[in-house]
Amino acid sequence: MYRRQFMQRLALGAAAFGPGLPFALASSSHAQQPPAKLEITNRTIEVNGRPATVYGLVGPNGKPGLTLDAEHPFDVRLVNSSREATLVHWHGLTPPWDMDGVPGNPAPMIAPGEERSYYFPLRNSGTHWMHAHTLQEQTLLAAPLIILSEEDRSADVQEVVVLLHDFSFRSPEELLAGLTKGGGHGGMTGGHAMMMHGHEMSGMAMPAMDLNDIVYDAYLANDRTLDDPEVFSVEKGCRVRLRIINGATATNFTIDTGILPGRLMAVDGQPVEPLSGKRFGVSMGQRLDIMLDIPGTGGAFPVLALREGARERTGIVLATRGAAIARVSGLGAEDGPVLDLKLETGLRALSALGGGPLSQSYDLVLSGSMSGYDWRIDSAEEMRVRRGDRVRLAMTNMSMMGHPMHLHGHHFQVVGINGIATDGAVRDTVYVPPMATVDIVFTADNPGRWPFHCHHLYHMASGMMAHVDYEGST
Numbered sequence: 333m334y335r336r337q338f339m340q341r342l343a344l345g346a347a348a349f350g351p352g353l354p355f356a357l358a359s360s361s362h363a364q365q366p367p368a369k370l371e372i373t374n375r376t377i378e379v380n381g382r383p384a385t386v387y388g389l390v391g392p393n394g395k396p397g398l399t400l401d402a403e404h405p406f407d408v409r410l411v412n413s414s415r416e417a418t419l420v421h422w423h424g425l426t427p428p429w430d431m432d433g434v435p436g437n438p439a440p441m442i443a444p445g446e447e448r449s450y451y452f453p454l455r456n457s458g459t460h461w462m463h464a465h466t467l468q469e470q471t472l473l474a475a476p477l478i479i480l481s482e483e484d485r486s487a488d489v490q491e492v493v494v495l496l497h498d499f500s501f502r503s504p505e506e507l508l509a510g511l512t513k514g515g516g517h518g519g520m521t522g523g524h525a526m527m528m529h530g531h532e533m534s535g536m537a538m539p540a541m542d543l544n545d546i547v548y549d550a551y552l553a554n555d556r557t558l559d560d561p562e563v564f565s566v567e568k569g570c571r572v573r574l575r576i577i578n579g580a581t582a583t584n585f586t587i588d589t590g591i592l593p594g595r596l597m598a599v600d601g602q603p604v605e606p607l608s609g610k611r612f613g614v615s616m617g618q619r620l621d622i623m624l625d626i627p628g629t630g631g632a633f634p635v636l637a638l639r640e641g642a643r644e645r646t647g648i649v650l651a652t653r654g655a656a657i658a659r660v661s662g663l664g665a666e667d668g669p670v671l672d673l674k675l676e677t678g679l680r681a682l683s684a685l686g687g688g689p690l691s692q693s694y695d696l697v698l699s700g701s702m703s704g705y706d707w708r709i710d711s712a713e714e715m716r717v718r719r720g721d722r723v724r725l726a727m728t729n730m731s732m733m734g735h736p737m738h739l740h741g742h743h744f745q746v747v748g749i750n751g752i753a754t755d756g757a758v759r760d761t762v763y764v765p766p767m768a769t770v771d772i773v774f775t776a777d778n779p780g781r782w783p784f785h786c787h788h789l790y791h792m793a794s795g796m797m798a799h800v801d802y803e804g805s806t
Contacts (some may be wrong), residue, residue, distance in 0.1 A: 449492020
């Protein structure tokens with residue numbers, strides 16, 4: 333049903349704009365100014381002293397990613413100048429279903445040398461990102477997607493955007509093959525396990541929690557390791573808004589602001605009641621907006637991303653003019669914290685999602701194991717909704733790995749954590765640790781067949797994806 337509708341719309345677009353032109357929605361404002369060009373490229377970066385061929389997403393200013401104004405529509409011409417067919421998902425935005433960017437659902441990939449136009453309204457500002465919804469994501473086919481409001485643009489705040497990655501010189505296909513053939517912790521991929529202390533199940537200690545099922549060659553912040561970190565010049569006494577994006581495919585991080593106290597202002601691009609601290613966990617696909625005050629005396633201030641359950645780390649440096657910048661090791665003195673629900677429990681949305689009583693509710697079990705590397709979302713029934721429904725998804729993780737669960741095309745609110753009701757954060761990606769339950773609620777206001785999946789790339793590729801299907805879509 334949905335593919336037929338997409339092809340009908342594509343045919344109408346071709347009739348309106350002429351043969352050979354990419355599909356786009358018609359609009360008078362669209363005709364008044366050219367769309368922003370976003371180019372998919374191949375590029376070479378240096379990692380640990382070695383050249384690495386990766387992808388890039390280059391905006392109109394020649395820099396990675398896009399920064400757009402919230403008051404104007406999303407109006408982008410995506411040009412594939414790379415050597416392979418691909419597609420880009422606009423993570424955090426709520427486009428029409430045929431512009432979401434998941435290959436075959438319903439749009440086809442963009443061949444090398446071809447382009448496609450995108451045009452749809454932006455609902456709100458925030459820190460978002462864009463990435464391939466294929467294994468190409470591992471090869472850095474990702475970039476920031478920042479939507480600024482008028483308030484953002486007029487604020488006396490310096491913006492610093494940090495995109496985190498885990499990097500391997502091996503191909504993603506080789507990494508996935510090592511996981512599936514080696515039972516997750518075998519051979520080249522390695523692994524790390526940690527006992528869940530203080531928890532029992534049926535009178536027996538729980539099995540070990542699995543962490544970090546891939547051993548990466550490097551961990552990057554804006555394409556760089558701590559051997560040569562990006563240094564952002566800041567003014568003495570200024571305020572900095574850190575926009576942190578965890579674009580890693582298989583790694584959780586904890587952001588450590590060092591000697592600078594931070595205030596968490598938003599998650600996944602959605603404002604929260606400010607939460608003070610110096611360490612904030614961020615799972616795959618999630619984003620954090622952290623406000624920092626630079627001292628009037630100036631100095632150099634590393635902001636680090638600590639790999640979960642391991643000593644590796646990456647990061648950037650904020651430095652005032654003339655400040656001495658000391659070298660920061662890529663290995664910490666101790667393992668990075670293991671993500672749990674403590675931060676999530678403390679988050680409160682500034683504006684809760686509206687809606688009436690629940691129309692649909694689905695109980696989902698997140699299952700699988702490192703043995704055989706088989707990951708699933710189990711449900712007694714398919715997730716089918718009608719436009720206007722208020723839908724609850726209750727996720728219980730019965731596996732021994734955590735799963736960052738991402739819903740396309742919608743924002744949801746966290747309303748329950750381990751059976752306790754909460755007016756939690758509005759998000760698009762929520763982390764569910766082992767043996768935990770997280771409930772979310774969203775309003776079905778964007779018809780389509782929307783992916784709901786784990787944002788650990790190799791869990792998704794191994795089967796941890798479901799769909800929310802609208803009935804009677806027009």
